[in-house]
Amino acid sequence: MEQALQVIFSASFIASVLRVATPLILPALGGLISELGGVSNIALEGMMLAAACTGVLVSVYTKSAWAGMLAGVAVAMLLATLLAFFHLNLRADLILAAIALNILCSGATTFVVYLVTQSLTGSGDKGGTSTLISQQMPFIEIPIIKDIPVIGTIFSGQNILTYAALILTALVALFLFRTRIGIHLRAVGENPDAARSVGINVQGMRYLALILSGFFAGLGGVFLSMGYVKFFARDMTAGRGFIALAAVYLGAKNPWGTLIAALAFGAADALSIQLGNLKIPTQIVQMIPYIATIIALVLYAVVQRQRAINRQRKFRQAV
Secondary structure, three states: OHHHHHHHOOHHHHHHHHHHHHHHHHHHHHHHHHHHOOOOOOOHHHHHHHHHHHHHHHHHHHOOHHHHHHHHHHHHHHHHHHHHHHHHHOOOOHHHHHHHHHHHHHHHHHHHHHHHHHHHHOOOOOOEOOOOOOOOOOEEOOOOHHHOOOHHHHHOOEEHHHHHHHHHHHHHHHHHHHOHHHHHHHHHHHOHHHHHHOOOOHHHHHHHHHHHHHHHHHHHHHHHHHHHOOOOEOOOOOOHHHHHHHHHHHOOOOHHHHHHHHHHHHHHHHHHHHHOOOOOOHHHHHHHHHHHHHHHHHHHHHHHHHHHHHHHHHHHHHO
8 A cells, every 4th residue: 555655746757648638638628628618529549549550550561750740640530520410411410420420430540550560460450450560659857847846757758749738738728718719619518509500600610620539539549559658559548539529528628627627537557557566466457547437427417416406495495
């Protein structure tokens, strides 16, 4: 127990929380934008998976991590556009279309990896790209800060996409609450009929919301396979897209609240990794992130229910 506490309250653990939370923060920002736009994107999981796979394979062929990242993000945005087309133009149910996209990405990535590994190595591998030489996004040492005890350990030496996740949180907050397009997007999510009556292009705003969610999901997927590790593995997202959606609701649909919720989930995940080094059954350790998600959602539901009861009580008193 004492050893576990030493691990938790160390600077290296906090640094690992930032690293582990990155593939949650990025898709959560995308989920937040789509949610505020009135088109919840539960296909974040599939988009992340497709981006992770594409990024690694393109980096294998081009020998460039940046080309891999751009390709991965582009594929995720393309899938988001496809989802928007099916829902907004063909009137397909958004939830069913998103589920279909998740299933498609899971199977398609496995199939593509098998074909590529068979072509390059002579033996097809359905499990991942560990037999291929792929690139990795750079890690950055911040001058001056890297030499400061504790702070340097936490904030310096992180992957470039981890810094991007923190910066993008501020940019998303600015976009949603300080720009005309962001305000229009939120208006569409709040009341599409009212937004339409004042000349806002509702369908265009919803397209934008889904495509932006694909952009952020793509960055999260690329980080998983080219920042967190240096390979693609089958279904390596492991539910992170859904946990990112949970962070959106727990963060009260606010960029900074979403960031804090994602960091909390990241802390649970990092804790499970650290405890895996101790003499604790692996089954219990692997359950920690998902148990934390369930508990958080239950607490969120209880709080929301209590708020609804309080509103009803005040309304009755006013009447």
